[in-house]
Each structure stands twice: as structure tokens, then as C-alpha cells.
Amino acid sequence: MSGAVRVLAPGKVNLYLAVGPVDVSGYHPLATVFQALDIADDVVARPASGLRLEMLGSSLPVGESNLAIRAARALAAHAGIEPRAAIEITKRIPVAGGMAGGSADAAGTLVALDALWGLATPGHELMEIAATLGADVPFILVGGTALGTRRGDLITPLEAAGDYAWVLITQDEGHSTPGAFRAFDAAAPPGLPQPEVGADFLAMIAVGDVAGVLRESRNDLAEICLANHAGARAAAAACEALGVPWIVSGSGPTIAALATGDPESLRGELAARLPGAICLIAHGPGPGARIV
Ligand code: C5P
Numbered sequence: 247m248s249g250a251v252r253v254l255a256p257g258k259v260n261l262y263l264a265v266g267p268v269d270v271s272g273y274h275p276l277a278t279v280f281q282a283l284d285i286a287d288d289v290v291a292r293p294a295s296g297l298r299l300e301m302l303g304s305s306l307p308v309g310e311s312n313l314a315i316r317a318a319r320a321l322a323a324h325a326g327i328e329p330r331a332a333i334e335i336t337k338r339i340p341v342a343g344g345m346a347g348g349s350a351d352a353a354g355t356l357v358a359l360d361a362l363w364g365l366a367t368p369g370h371e372l373m374e375i376a377a378t379l380g381a382d383v384p385f386i387l388v389g390g391t392a393l394g395t396r397r398g399d400l401i402t403p404l405e406a407a408g409d410y411a412w413v414l415i416t417q418d419e420g421h422s423t424p425g426a427f428r429a430f431d432a433a434a435p436p437g438l439p440q441p442e443v444g445a446d447f448l449a450m451i452a453v454g455d456v457a458g459v460l461r462e463s464r465n466d467l468a469e470i471c472l473a474n475h476a477g478a479r480a481a482a483a484a485c486e487a488l489g490v491p492w493i494v495s496g497s498g499p500t501i502a503a504l505a506t507g508d509p510e511s512l513r514g515e516l517a518a519r520l521p522g523a524i525c526l527i528a529h530g531p532g533p534g535a536r537i538v
Contacts, residue, residue, distance in 0.1 A: 249293075251361045254286040255354030255386055255535040257339035257528075258346045259412065259495040259502045261451070261459055264441035265466040268431050273381070276398040277441035279451060280382075281410065281530040282389035287339050287347065289314070289354030289535075291362045294332035304337040313348045313379060317355040320375050325365050333358070340526075342420020344471075344496030346382040353386035353535040361537055373401070382496075389534025391451060393443060406531060408454025411505040413513045414495070414526045415481040421471060426497035429470045441466075460491035460504050471498030477523065484519040488512075502528075 258280050266275035299308040299315055306312065314333055322329035333355060339347035353376060360367050367375075376383035377399040384399045385392055391406035450458040471494050472479050478494065481501040485492035490512065491504045505512040509527045517525045 251291045251358045252538050253289045253291075253354040253358040253535055254538050255289055255350035255357070256282040256284065256286040256389055256532050257350055258282050258382065258385065259493065259530065260465060261391075261463055261493070262443050262447060263465040263467060263496065264443065265427075265430055266441040267434065267438040268427070273397045274427055274430070275396065275441055276381070276394060277443045278394040278398050279391065279404065279443055279447070280385045280394055281391050282386070282532045282534055283345075283412070283528040283530045284532040285339055285345075285414070285526065285528045286532075287350045287354060288336040289351065289358050290334045291355070291358035292332045292334075293362065294330055297329045298332045300332075300334045302334065302336045304341060306337070306341065313352040314355040317352040317375075317379055317383075318359055320378060321356055321359050321365070321367070322363075324367070324371065324375055325363065327363065329359075331359055331362055340414070340416040340500055340524075342422070343416050343500035344421065344423075344494065344498045345414075345500055346386055346496065349380050349382035350386050350535070352376070352379045352383045356387070357535045357537065385534075387534050389532060391531045393448075404448065405452045406454070407452065408456045410456055410530045411509045412528045412530065413503045413505055413509060413516055414528055415484075415501040415503065415516060415520065416524045416526065417475060417477040417499045419475070419477070419499070421475060421497055421499045423497045426467050426470050429474075430467060433470070456504070457491070457506075460493065463493050465494050467497045468494040475499040480520060481516075481523065484516055487519070488515055
């Protein structure tokens with residue numbers, strides 16, 4: 247065993263999120279375009295005699311239900327070894343915001359412990375373990391811009407140009423992803439088609455037509471998020487008032503506003519209109535979970 251390993255594991259937004267009819271497993275087929283951001287959780291793993299987790303900057307539970315602990319156990323089981331490590335996570339991705347913060351911790355833990363334990367697990371095996379932990383975890387391993395199909399866990403990296411500067415408007419109160427999907431089911435019309443991302447949209451991603459991507463962006467969970475979150479509604483209204491393109495990230499309630507000019511001045515304008523809201527600047531696409 248070597249010394250400490252430090253990994254940065256990014257959050258994401260969904261530039262496109264089409265949802266299909268719920269299947270017998272309770273999951274929904276998705277067709278989504280993920281973009282990794284430069285806001286990342288910091289995962290440090292050190293040698294230890296048992297398995298311990300400490301979360302800095304968050305009051306999230308650190309027990310067996312924590313996705314980082316589940317990731318450590320899953321990787322150790324795959325390798326046939328005992329999970330021995332002290333994991334320390336510094337949270338920077340907003341919690342329960344639709345930005346895959348928990349998935350980032352799982353992906354970051356897989357990368358960190360694979361190195362700490364000297365496993366050199368083949369990439370496709372790490373992706374399979376990731377998919378058992380959550381639908382967003384495989385994407386966080388890959389990063390960049392990627393198409394997610396099946397449950398969102400089958401990842402196809404996309405050719406993508408352009409830089410996206412975002413102001414993320416986060417909410418104190420998070421949003422339950424299963425709850426959002428249940429509300430989606432309750433409102434879904436019969437005969438809902440299988441979801442897909444159109445070729446025109448992928449072409450805009452490829453050439454870096456950022457304005458076109460924002461204009462044609464779709465998120466089937468956005469309406470439910472806005473109906474349930476006054477804070478997200480206020481954030482969206484502030485973007486509309488400023489004439490700024492915006493999207494709901496995943497199931498929300500984070501609203502991502504696109505900065506077409508100076509992101510710092512947009513952040514100031516949004517913060518002035520939304521007292522109490524935390525507005526963060528982020529850029530995408532960025533890399534997936536990696537050792538630093
Ligand atoms: O995979 P993950 O644990 O992140 O998903 C959280 C919840 O979101 C699932 O338990 C399920 O209720 C819902 N979900 C879904 N269809 C997907 C992904 C997630 O219904 N494709």
C-alpha cells in the first residue's frame with residue numbers, strides 16, 4: 247500500500263434529459279446529454295486498518311448508506327480484498343441539487359481506492375461497478391460531454407466543441423430524485439415513447455453551437471422541479487427577467503444560467519435579484535474523476 251491518493255470528482259449538468267416510461271424495475275429509460283463541470287468534490291484516500299469516512303463541509307451521514315462507503319465495499323468485493331482505507335471527502339458540489347454530488351463521491355472513491363490498493367481495475371470493469379452504485383456514477387468516471395442511455399448509465403462519449411460558462415443557482419432545500427420520477431409517472435400520458443436525443447441536437451453539441459444547445463435543450467423533469475420548488479421558480483424568473491438562457495440541472499432544484507458575457511457580473515446580477523440564494527460560477531465541459 248502506498249501513501250495518500252487525492253481525486254477530484256466533478257459535478258454535472260444535463261444539457262438534455264428525455265425520460266421514457268417506467269419499467270418493471272422502477273427505473274426509467276433515459277436519453278440524456280451530460281456535461282461535467284469544474285466544480286468537484288475532493289476525495290482523499292489513505293491507508294488504514296478498517297474502513298472510515300469523514301465528510302468535510304457537509305453534515306451528510308457517513309455510515310453504510312453513504313455512496314462512498316458503498317463504492318469502497320463494491321470495489322473491494324470485486325477485487326476479493328478487505329476494504330481498508332480512511333476516506334476524506336470535501337464537498338463542493340451542492341448536495342441534492344441534481345448535480346450528481348453523491349455520484350461524484352462514489353466515482354471519486356472508486357478511482358482513489360483503485361490506486362491506493364494498486365488494483366489497476368480495467369476501465370470497463372470500473373464502469374460496471376459504477377453502474378451498480380447509481381445511474382450517474384459511470385458518467386462521472388468519464389466526464390467531458392457524453393450521451394447517457396439505458397438508465398443514464400450506458401455512456402457514449404460525444405464529440406463536443408465550445409465552452410460553457412454557467413452561474414449555478416443552488417437551493418438550501420434539496421430535491422428527491424425518486425420523488426421527481428414518481429411525479430413524472432403520475433403526470434405521464436399513456437403510450438409515452440422511448441426517449442432519444444435527436445441528431446440535430448448532437449450536431450449542435452459537436453460544433454459548439456452553445457446558443458442553439460440552450461434553445462433546444464429539453465428536461466422532462468424540469469416542470470416537476472419548478473412546480474415543487476419556489477426557490478427554483480424564483481431563480482428561473484430572475485434568468486427570464488435578465489434574458490439569460492437557463493436549464494434545470496437533472497431533477498433539480500439547481501438552475502444553471504448560461505453566462506454569455508462576464509460570468510462574474512451575471513453572478514452579481516442574479517445574486518442581487520435572489521437574496522439568500524448561493525450562486526456559483528462553473529465551466530464545462532471538464533474532465534471526469536481523476537487523480538491529482
Ligand atoms: O441510480 P440512482 O440511485 O442515482 O437513482 C436514484 C433514483 O432515481 C432511483 O431509485 C429511481 O427512483 C430514480 N431513477 C429512475 N430512472 C433512472 C434513474 C434514476 O427512476 N434512469
